Amino acid sequence: xxxxxxxxxxxxxxxxxxxxxxxxxxxxxxxxxxxxxxxxxxxxxxxxxxxxxxxxxxxxxxxxxxxxxxxxxxxxxxxxxxxxxxxxxxxxxxxxxxxxxxxxxxxxxxxxxxxxxxxxxxxxxxxxxxxxxxxxxxxxxxxxxxxxxxxxxxxxxxxxxxxxxxxxxxxxxxxxxxxxxxxxxxxxxxxxxxxxxxxxxxxxxxxxxxxxxxxxxxxxxxxxxxxxxxxxxxxxxxxxxxxxxxxxxxx
Amino acid sequence: xxxxxxxxxxxxxxxxxxxxxxxxxxxxxxxxxxxxxxxxxxxxxxxxxxxxxxxxxxxxxxxxxxxxxxxxxxxxxxxxxxxxxxxxxxxxxxxxxxxxxxxxxxxxxxxxxxxxxxxxxxxxxxxxxxxxxxxxxxxxxxxxxxxxxxxxxxxxxxxxxxxxxxxxxxxxxxxxxxxxxxxxxxxxxxxxxxxxxxxxxxxxxxxxxxxxxxxxxxxxxxxxxxxxxx
Numbered sequence: 001x002x003x004x005x006x007x008x009x010x011x012x013x014x015x016x017x018x019x020x021x022x023x024x025x026x027x028x029x030x031x032x033x034x035x036x037x038x039x040x041x042x043x044x045x046x047x048x049x050x051x052x053x054x055x056x057x058x059x060x061x062x063x064x065x066x067x068x069x070x071x072x073x074x075x076x077x078x079x080x081x082x083x084x085x086x087x088x089x090x091x092x093x094x095x096x097x098x099x100x101x102x103x104x105x106x107x108x109x110x111x112x113x114x115x116x117x118x119x120x121x122x123x124x125x126x127x128x129x130x131x132x133x134x135x136x137x138x139x140x141x142x143x144x145x146x147x148x149x150x151x152x153x154x155x156x157x158x159x160x161x162x163x164x165x166x167x168x169x170x171x172x173x174x175x176x177x178x179x180x181x182x183x184x185x186x187x188x189x190x191x192x193x194x195x196x197x198x199x200x201x202x203x204x205x206x207x208x209x210x211x212x213x214x215x216x217x218x219x220x221x222x223x224x225x226x227x228x229x230x231x232x233x234x235x236x237x238x239x240x241x242x243x244x245x246x247x248x249x250x251x
Numbered sequence: 252x253x254x255x256x257x258x259x260x261x262x263x264x265x266x267x268x269x270x271x272x273x274x275x276x277x278x279x280x281x282x283x284x285x286x287x288x289x290x291x292x293x294x295x296x297x298x299x300x301x302x303x304x305x306x307x308x309x310x311x312x313x314x315x316x317x318x319x320x321x322x323x324x325x326x327x328x329x330x331x332x333x334x335x336x337x338x339x340x341x342x343x344x345x346x347x348x349x350x351x352x353x354x355x356x357x358x359x360x361x362x363x364x365x366x367x368x369x370x371x372x373x374x375x376x377x378x379x380x381x382x383x384x385x386x387x388x389x390x391x392x393x394x395x396x397x398x399x400x401x402x403x404x405x406x407x408x409x410x411x412x413x414x415x416x417x418x419x420x421x422x423x424x425x426x427x428x429x430x431x432x433x434x435x436x437x438x439x440x441x442x443x444x445x446x447x448x449x450x451x452x453x454x455x456x457x458x459x460x461x462x463x464x465x466x467x468x469x470x471x472x473x474x475x476x477x478x479x480x481x
Contacts, residue, residue: 078410078412083430086433087447089434090437170325171323171326175327178420189420192331197334200334201331204325204331207325208323211324
């Protein structure tokens, strides 16, 4: 019974943290922290789409160097984001830019590029060679084949990669709070550091909620952007798709 | 030997590595044990669950749903959520639940994809030879799905090895402790670089070992691939 009382007390304390007006106002209020995190995450995903998607499209279109790129992207998965964050955060020329934004941005872009690059490349390679040939035979230029044939057919893969990356970025951007970038990770880190379990828990709930909303929201977006004939049955696609194909990129 | 940098401190100090080797190697060992434990538990949970979800289609949605939820929740948030129950400081259960939770979706999804990819001719032949559905699943479908399972293990291993560093924020972390230590001292890059490089090296060695193990356990994938290319 004592444990149960303790539990009830804890839940009440978390609820009261979440409903305290002071935690929703000012520069360390939840809306401001959420805004910081959204800004950072959107910037990172856009950056990763430009770099990773661009490389993936070019390699997928030409069909060259893809194996190297996919393996390199896979190896990049092993790079601990915490190490990159701390490293960038203590290099003076990076850390001081925009309140730690640049350091967090760079570390997270490196995290977000691999899934987007891999999925884009794999999606481009999955395009039926006959379809590509037919498009060429109809007189389409290389650019037109890429834009009107390959890209639409590869789109489900690319969108899945962007979704995976976005979910990872939103989740990992909470770590940026460790290097003093203020976002929803801030109450979690502060709570863990000061043994304020209520604050940590309340922050964690918000972070988990945000990640879930992003995962589901992008799933719906992914589905509505996928050309109708390519849609698979079922409502929202799985979070990870490319692992199947990547698993065959053996060395 | 040491690359000079504009900062007062050199970018990398070999003397730190030699002087602190005892601490570094014990961090490395903790990193390996945290990762292996997470992968082992992850596999022990994922493969049976995936088999069940494949055998009984109704289970597929809840199994993948729960695994996806665990995959989505940020590890840092999971530490804070689990902390009141399993302990905040240097708690192996807290760290392992978060790490294992992250491997589940990767492993389950790959196993399911592998089972889905078994040619229907093979499956029909097995049925015609008198295999019961469960026997067929274990003795025909699962072995043929192994390349996919290995693909999942390789990705899960790389992900977990990278993620272990985050557990430094609750006092474990393996090589992550080098990272937080370096960050706690002004202008001291060396420990962070040690943590980064050793963590990536560990992932690379682990991947090579897994590829070797795959060749040993699933030798037919190599010849299968050659035939497809030819």
